[in-house]
Amino acid sequence: MEEDQDIEKALERYRRRVDLRKKLDQIHASMDMDAIQNNLQWQQQKRPTLIRQLWQAHKQTLAIAASVALVTTFATLFTVWQYRSTHQQQAQYSMLRRDVQAIKQSQNQILSSLSARRRAAFNSTPARVAGTSFLVAPNGYLVTNNHIVQGADSIYVQDHKGDVYKARMVYTNRGYDLAILQIQSDSSYKPLPTLPYSFEPRPSDLGERVFTLGYPRDEIVYDEGYLSSRTGFRNDSSAYQVAISVNPGNSGGPLLDEKGNVIGVISGKQVSTEGASFAIKTDYLFRAIGDIPGDSLKGASLKLNRKNTLAKLPRKQQIKKVQECVYLVKVFKH
Amino acid sequence: MKENSGLRSPGTGANRLRLTDDELLAGLAEGADGALAQLYQRYFPMALHLIVSNNGSEDDAKDIFQEAMVVLYEKVTEGSLELHCQVKTYLYSVCRRLWLKQLARKGRYTLYDTERDPGEGEPTVAIETDLSDHAQRDIQFEVMESSLTKLGEPCRTLLEDFYIRHLSMQEITDKFGYTNPDNAKTQKYKCLQRLKRLFFSVYKED
Numbered sequence: 001m002e003e004d005q006d007i008e009k010a011l012e013r014y015r016r017r018v019d020l021r022k023k024l025d026q027i028h029a030s031m032d033m034d035a036i037q038n039n040l041q042w043q044q045q046k047r048p049t050l051i052r053q054l055w056q057a058h059k060q061t062l063a064i065a066a067s068v069a070l071v072t073t074f075a076t077l078f079t080v081w082q083y084r085s086t087h088q089q090q091a092q093y094s095m096l097r098r099d100v101q102a103i104k105q106s107q108n109q110i111l112s113s114l115s116a117r118r119r120a121a122f123n124s125t126p127a128r129v130a131g132t133s134f135l136v137a138p139n140g141y142l143v144t145n146n147h148i149v150q151g152a153d154s155i156y157v158q159d160h161k162g163d164v165y166k167a168r169m170v171y172t173n174r175g176y177d178l179a180i181l182q183i184q185s186d187s188s189y190k191p192l193p194t195l196p197y198s199f200e201p202r203p204s205d206l207g208e209r210v211f212t213l214g215y216p217r218d219e220i221v222y223d224e225g226y227l228s229s230r231t232g233f234r235n236d237s238s239a240y241q242v243a244i245s246v247n248p249g250n251s252g253g254p255l256l257d258e259k260g261n262v263i264g265v266i267s268g269k270q271v272s273t274e275g276a277s278f279a280i281k282t283d284y285l286f287r288a289i290g291d292i293p294g295d296s297l298k299g300a301s302l303k304l305n306r307k308n309t310l311a312k313l314p315r316k317q318q319i320k321k322v323q324e325c326v327y328l329v330k331v332f333k334h
Numbered sequence: 335m336k337e338n339s340g341l342r343s344p345g346t347g348a349n350r351l352r353l354t355d356d357e358l359l360a361g362l363a364e365g366a367d368g369a370l371a372q373l374y375q376r377y378f379p380m381a382l383h384l385i386v387s388n389n390g391s392e393d394d395a396k397d398i399f400q401e402a403m404v405v406l407y408e409k410v411t412e413g414s415l416e417l418h419c420q421v422k423t424y425l426y427s428v429c430r431r432l433w434l435k436q437l438a439r440k441g442r443y444t445l446y447d448t449e450r451d452p453g454e455g456e457p458t459v460a461i462e463t464d465l466s467d468h469a470q471r472d473i474q475f476e477v478m479e480s481s482l483t484k485l486g487e488p489c490r491t492l493l494e495d496f497y498i499r500h501l502s503m504q505e506i507t508d509k510f511g512y513t514n515p516d517n518a519k520t521q522k523y524k525c526l527q528r529l530k531r532l533f534f535s536v537y538k539e540d
């Protein structure tokens with residue numbers, strides 16, 4: 001009978017499953033469950049929590065994001081650091097020497113406008129640095145900034161008419177940033193009888209109207225302003241702060257008050273602040289001159305002029321007189 | 335089936351050898367206990383990991399894995415196993431689905447995979463079919479179980495002795511105290527008829 005076979009088959013299946021279950025139970029009982037559990041617990045420790053799962057799923061994205069952030073951060077920091085290290089000091093205080101190499105092009109233009117004779121003096125080897133200087137004594141002593149003439153192999157000065165004289169370095173004082181030059185006696189320099197301006201030994205007052213003449217270009221340039229602080233850059237007591245617009249090349253120029261007394265030597269400016277220029281006080285000029293060893297003067301005495309002939313003159317006349325005593329300094333380095 | 339399975343003689347001293355999955359399945363089909371034990375030992379930790387990682391106990395893992403082994407065994411002995419993946423993946427998928435069913439009763443419908451889920455590819459379809467076949471056999475098994483219980487003694491023991499323990503008619507005659515084997519045979523037949531009625535009154539094969 002078909003049903004008989006079916007029921008026997010069903011019984012057979014039943015038997016097999018019962019057998020199998022028994023066997024499986026035996027196998028299970030024979031296994032070292034503790035060892036498996038221990039092994040599993042070790043694996044379970046690696047089993048992530050929800051946060052871990054999210055981490056597992058997104059760690060690549062996170063890693064990329066993190067590295068981008070890291071790179072960006074450090075790149076920014078580095079850029080800022082580099083910007084600071086290169087710009088900070090320059091940005092604060094800029095010495096007003098004129099690096100001629102950098103403005104060679106404009107010099108070439110200027111040279112082309114010079115007459116052939118004058119050009120000959122400079123054409124061969126252009127000056128490396130240029131600045132301003134002015135007479136401190138009628139017999140050819142000039143003062144300028146140390147930062148203009150330092151490292152110079154030869155120094156030439158040129159007056160407002162364009163006549164060039166060779167000068168020698170008499171004395172430099174790096175601390176005050178001052179240098180004394182002398183026009184060499186063998187050149188065709190004709191000493192002036194007297195200087196038109198005197199040197200003011202007393203400290204000047206705030207608000208004093210001041211003016212300067214200098215050579216930010218190859219042509220003499222006039223500028224005026226007022227004394228804005230008794231101390232210079234970072235409270236430097238050896239300098240004044242002057243609200244005057246000066247440019248590279250003005251360094252070493254005289255700073256004169258209304259009456260035509262020299263009260264300082266232009267030396268630099270604070271680039272980050274508008275109209276903050278600095279001038280070394282005449283007191284320090286006196287000290288520098290006092291420090292010159294007697295031998296360096298080579299017999300030609302250096303006496304500062306105390307008589308002022310400009311006091312009552314209008315500004316235009318003052319300038320005319322002063323400009324004769326202001327020289328362009330050209331420094332050659334080989 | 336691999337040709338070299340015979341050479342390696344999976345049934346005997348091969349227990350200590352690491353057999354391939356194919357060899358183990360072949361051994362399982364032949365009813366070798368060694369193959370069964372090796373499969374069990376090899377893949378139970380995986381199932382345990384899955385169940386324990388998803389709010390189950392060691393006993394749950396045992397039930398689920400044995401269920402999966404039953405599925406595998408019955409498919410293999412029937413000769414209808416179509417394996418599109420590794421045995422490990424197959425067992426994992428079966429355990430995963432069986433445990434998901436249990437979890438669904440508690441209102442959970444997702445689980446944390448401790449192995450890579452084979453996904454919705456072809457093996458999945460095969461596994462679903464295998465599992466529905468298995469559910470069918472489960473019902474048959476339970477009906478048989480209850481029918482045997484309802485059958486009562488001595489019929490149940492008699493049938494079990496004959497069909498399950500495979501005792502001979504003579505042994506049964508001696509055990510139950512029948513006068514001769516023919517008598518025993520008649521008793522067995524009557525018992526089987528009763529079981530048949532009980533069984534088919536509940537179980538209807540499609």
